[in-house]
Amino acid sequence: MPDRKTRIRRAVSRTPLAPLAALPKRLVRVAKHDAGVLRESARWLIKSREHHNYTYDLTALNREHLAWFVSVVGDAPVGQVREWMAEIEADTALRTHIEQTTATAARRGLADKTVRYARRLGWYALIRAAKPAHVVETGVDKGLGTCVIASALLRNAAEGHPGRVTSLDINPEAGYLAKAQPWASVVDLVIGDSIASIGALDRPVDLFLHDSDHSAAHELREFTAVEPKLSERALLLTDNVTVTRVLSQVAEKTGRRFLAFREEPAHHWYPGDGIGAAWR
Numbered sequence: 089m090p091d092r093k094t095r096i097r098r099a100v101s102r103t104p105l106a107p108l109a110a111l112p113k114r115l116v117r118v119a120k121h122d123a124g125v126l127r128e129s130a131r132w133l134i135k136s137r138e139h140h141n142y143t144y145d146l147t148a149l150n151r152e153h154l155a156w157f158v159s160v161v162g163d164a165p166v167g168q169v170r171e172w173m174a175e176i177e178a179d180t181a182l183r184t185h186i187e188q189t190t191a192t193a194a195r196r197g198l199a200d201k202t203v204r205y206a207r208r209l210g211w212y213a214l215i216r217a218a219k220p221a222h223v224v225e226t227g228v229d230k231g232l233g234t235c236v237i238a239s240a241l242l243r244n245a246a247e248g249h250p251g252r253v254t255s256l257d258i259n260p261e262a263g264y265l266a267k268a269q270p271w272a273s274v275v276d277l278v279i280g281d282s283i284a285s286i287g288a289l290d291r292p293v294d295l296f297l298h299d300s301d302h303s304a305a306h307e308l309r310e311f312t313a314v315e316p317k318l319s320e321r322a323l324l325l326t327d328n329v330t331v332t333r334v335l336s337q338v339a340e341k342t343g344r345r346f347l348a349f350r351e352e353p354a355h356h357w358y359p360g361d362g363i364g365a366a367w368r
């Protein structure tokens with residue numbers, strides 16, 4: 089027979105007082121979690137200069153999940169995907185270019201010195217897998233993603249699969265990282281509203297990435313505008329997948345498959361973005 093203490097605990101657990109009895113234990117759990125977030129937030133406030141479009145690394149486990157996500161969406165062996173992800177991280181020419189250009193840019197006060205790609209590793213590996221002739225990226229900001237995309241296209245070209253990226257942004261100052269060679273040799277930077285720029289595209293789009301105005305209405309306008317421009321097996325990506333259902337709904341309407349990856353940033357307060365993918 090259980091002792092008196094155990095009998096009381098069990099009796100309490102069956103009453104409305106149960107949550108109160110467990111309060112100290114629950115308090116410790118949540119305080120530990122919140123203290124971790126506060127610690128990372130304080131560290132970031134002191135060390136980082138970024139005020140939007142945050143950069144960070146992914147946790148090791150999250151990175152592995154990203155490799156499997158790319159493997160499924162890009163129909164490539166996961167070992168090969170891991171090699172592509174390692175390839176961009178080992179690209180010291182690109183890393184040095186980004187570090188040096190960031191250090192001398194007019195907007196250097198708003199950028200961190202360390203180069204961190206996070207979900208852009210997935211963009212890179214998907215482009216290595218799909219070998220697209222024409223990528224369209226909406227939303228360029230400094231041009232970090234554009235450089236990552238251009239690097240994948242240059243590697244594809246060296247293996248006999250040339251391609252270009254059309255990068256669209258409304259801000260005339262966007263894309264300063266992507267203006268240096270060799271990356272600029274495969275980048276067409278177009279300044280203007282993305283809907284008008286998509287309407288003016290004159291070549292089929294093999295891979296489309298939404299990363300501009302993240303309102304659901306604008307995201308839907310972009311996917312609607314690009315639909316008639318897509319090649320038969322085009323891959324659609326969104327950076328907005330943790331916020332809206334736009335791409336999953338587009339996928340359902342157009343008979344595509346859909347999958348979402350959610351980031352888990354390492355040592356950062358930000359909960360992360362993600363990659364939504366729709367493909368046939």
Ligand SMILES: C[S@@+](CC[C@H](N)C(=O)[O-])C[C@H]1O[C@@H](n2cnc3c(N)ncnc32)[C@H](O)[C@@H]1O
Pocket residue numbers: 141208226227228229230231232233234256257258259262280281282283299300301
């Ligand atoms: C999140 S940032 C892009 C990040 C970038 N892809 C990267 O990898 O770092 C969003 C960008 O979208 C641009 N933008 C916002 N509204 C836009 C619109 N209607 N058309 C084109 N670009 C737009 C902003 O100027 C900003 O540079």
